[in-house]
Amino acid sequence: MENFKIKIFNSLGIDLRGKQHGQIKTKCPFCKDTRKNKGDLSLSVEIETGKYKCHHCDKAGNIHTFTVIKEYKRPEAPKVLTFAEKTIQWFRNRGISKATLDNMKVIVSENIFSEGKQGCICFQFFENDILINCKYRNAAKEFKLEAGAEVIPYNIDSINGKEKYLIITEGEIDALSWIEKGYNAVISVPNGASNNTAYLDKYIEKILQKELIFLSTDNDAKGITLRDSLILRLGVEKCYLLDYKGVKDANEYLVKFNELKSLFDSGKTPQIEGIKDVVDVENKLDNLFKDGYKMGVNLDIPEIDNLIKWELGKLAIVTGIPSMGKSEIVDFICCKLNHLHNWKIGYFSTECEQEIHIVKIIDKLTGKSFFKGELSEEEYYLAKEYIYKNFFWILPKDENYTIDEILKNAEILIKTKDIKVLVIDPYNTIEHQYEGNTSETLYINKFLAKLSNFKRKHNILLFLVAHPRKMEYFKGNYKIPTLYDISGSANFFNKADYGIVQHIKDGNPTTYIQKVKNKWMGKNGWIDWRYNQKNGRYSAGQDWEDNTSIFEQFNPIEFKQSLDF
Numbered sequence: 001m002e003n004f005k006i007k008i009f010n011s012l013g014i015d016l017r018g019k020q021h022g023q024i025k026t027k028c029p030f031c032k033d034t035r036k037n038k039g040d041l042s043l044s045v046e047i048e049t050g051k052y053k054c055h056h057c058d059k060a061g062n063i064h065t066f067t068v069i070k071e072y073k074r075p076e077a078p079k080v081l082t083f084a085e086k087t088i089q090w091f092r093n094r095g096i097s098k099a100t101l102d103n104m105k106v107i108v109s110e111n112i113f114s115e116g117k118q119g120c121i122c123f124q125f126f127e128n129d130i131l132i133n134c135k136y137r138n139a140a141k142e143f144k145l146e147a148g149a150e151v152i153p154y155n156i157d158s159i160n161g162k163e164k165y166l167i168i169t170e171g172e173i174d175a176l177s178w179i180e181k182g183y184n185a186v187i188s189v190p191n192g193a194s195n196n197t198a199y200l201d202k203y204i205e206k207i208l209q210k211e212l213i214f215l216s217t218d219n220d221a222k223g224i225t226l227r228d229s230l231i232l233r234l235g236v237e238k239c240y241l242l243d244y245k246g247v248k249d250a251n252e253y254l255v256k257f258n259e260l261k262s263l264f265d266s267g268k269t270p271q272i273e274g275i276k277d278v279v280d281v282e283n284k285l286d287n288l289f290k291d292g293y294k295m296g297v298n299l300d301i302p303e304i305d306n307l308i309k310w311e312l313g314k315l316a317i318v319t320g321i322p323s324m325g326k327s328e329i330v331d332f333i334c335c336k337l338n339h340l341h342n343w344k345i346g347y348f349s350t351e352c353e354q355e356i357h358i359v360k361i362i363d364k365l366t367g368k369s370f371f372k373g374e375l376s377e378e379e380y381y382l383a384k385e386y387i388y389k390n391f392f393w394i395l396p397k398d399e400n401y402t403i404d405e406i407l408k409n410a411e412i413l414i415k416t417k418d419i420k421v422l423v424i425d426p427y428n429t430i431e432h433q434y435e436g437n438t439s440e441t442l443y444i445n446k447f448l449a450k451l452s453n454f455k456r457k458h459n460i461l462l463f464l465v466a467h468p469r470k471m472e473y474f475k476g477n478y479k480i481p482t483l484y485d486i487s488g489s490a491n492f493f494n495k496a497d498y499g500i501v502q503h504i505k506d507g508n509p510t511t512y513i514q515k516v517k518n519k520w521m522g523k524n525g526w527i528d529w530r531y532n533q534k535n536g537r538y539s540a541g542q543d544w545e546d547n548t549s550i551f552e553q554f555n556p557i558e559f560k561q562s563l564d565f
Helices: 004-011 083-093 098-103 156-160 174-180 199-209 219-236 250-257 263-266 278-291 324-341 354-366 377-390 403-417 440-457 557-558
Strands: 025-027 043-046 051-054 060-062 107-113 116-127 130-137 144-146 165-169 186-188 212-216 240-243 315-319 344-349 391-392 421-425 459-464 498-505 510-517 526-527 528-533 538-539
Touching: 025 315, 083 098, 098 174, 107 130, 107 144, 116 156, 156 186, 156 199, 165 174, 174 186, 174 250, 199 403, 212 219, 212 250, 219 240, 219 250, 219 324, 219 403, 250 263, 315 324, 315 440, 324 344, 324 354, 324 421, 324 459, 324 498, 324 538, 344 538, 354 377, 377 391, 403 421, 403 440, 510 528
Parallel strands: 165 186, 165 212, 212 240, 315 459, 315 498, 344 391, 344 421, 421 459
Antiparallel strands: 025 043, 043 051, 051 060, 107 116, 116 130, 130 144, 498 510, 510 526, 528 538
16 A cells, blocks of 8 residues: 555655666656656665655755645646737727737637637747746726646846846736836736735745835735735835726726836835824725724634734733643744645744754644654655744844844744744743843833834734743632732733633633724624644644544645645
8 A cells, every 4th residue: 555655655646666676767847847767767766764865956855844746737838819909909098019018928718708719919938938837808898817836926037137127017008008018127016916825935035135116016005915915925125016096906097198117206105104194094984984903813713703803913811820821822822823825933932942842833733743753654745744834933042042033033934934823932031131220111112113113014913921920829719810910010911912711710711802893893702712732733622623623634636736724
């Protein structure tokens, strides 16, 4: 029977030629289709260690060390139909010439939409001059990407040019508009407005080498959401916003004014740090008036969902007596936020060694005990790869780690890994640097102000775990502390958006939601839990209980496709 290693090799297209042990040579799945000698056994494989290397294309990896390559379908060259004069005129009416369409390899093709097979516009996505994907658009503004193909930004090769600027648009038409007017360093996001910018991961280093990044997103609610997500990802110091003079996007600007230089020259850095008047938040205010406040996310556990809606841009302060589960409940919440909402997690945690912390997360994700032989080989490698893609650690070089160093590293994780949650655990292990005769209360106020500014600037959920200054024992139980009992200052309560106290009462864990800043974010209350010692999960009813694993439906093809659960 095939073991897990064989499944992974097969999922990568590596033919082990019937072998299950030892070292072999086989055809390289990464380059054989482009080779003249298609029978060349250029790939060396060590089955036990999981290592492989091609001696022709130099592709190398190890199935156990997070180098599993995501396999995408390469689209066939789309069928090319003759441009109808009315289609050329449609582009011409939008300020885009046939020469630009030809230069950018925009073609007329056909595809199946809701009304069946139709003629359509086809935008071709190239990387290093290789066709990676195609986006089809019909007259009814239905869009379709190639199934199974990699999703990359449009015109991504333009980031390799010598231009000091880069323009990022919300759609291909806007990108063509800029190119029409001679601005060649321009890319478009691949799939419209969204706050998910994972498609930038491969290219982030090159993009950040540009001195100026102009955000040419639409001037509407979705476009502003995309714009703000790009600012957080790329850094406020590099991004420039454009003045559309009342129109919706770059193409409408081109049609109305027959030029884009004024739009390009209007670029100004975002005013993220301070709000001066209503104009600075006018678009957001209008959207609130029209659509109301967007509610936060749930954990799919009614008992806690009734009390808290989790939002980005907030500070959650967690306290409790030592050994009563502060870190455990935070890890549990983080695992749920990641699993349900794809929020990646960054940790500064000195409570236990990194490998032990990873074990605890594996327990929670799989529902099985890492150390009791319950975890299958399949689940172990799936969980390890999943954690590699979703959980990250800031580890001190020595014991003197300041909050400035922590936040500096966290900012790198935000830009390079797109983390949405930062956990600092615990407060008392940070190297606190008092200036002059600064009192502890004033220092804590400044410390918490740094965290508040950071979570607001980068729109992340930030957990700070802090111990109370004293423990009171009363009638056989420790008295449950409050945020006011954290050593040093009442500001721990005052500055928190969420105030959470974790406690054990009569042998069972309980969570006290002591503070929720705004009424739409939730309310105060208690959650009484049952704690599963085997897997570290908390259950208030039947939620995420026993040994239910997020990897239960294992499929090697899904594994090959980057484990996007």
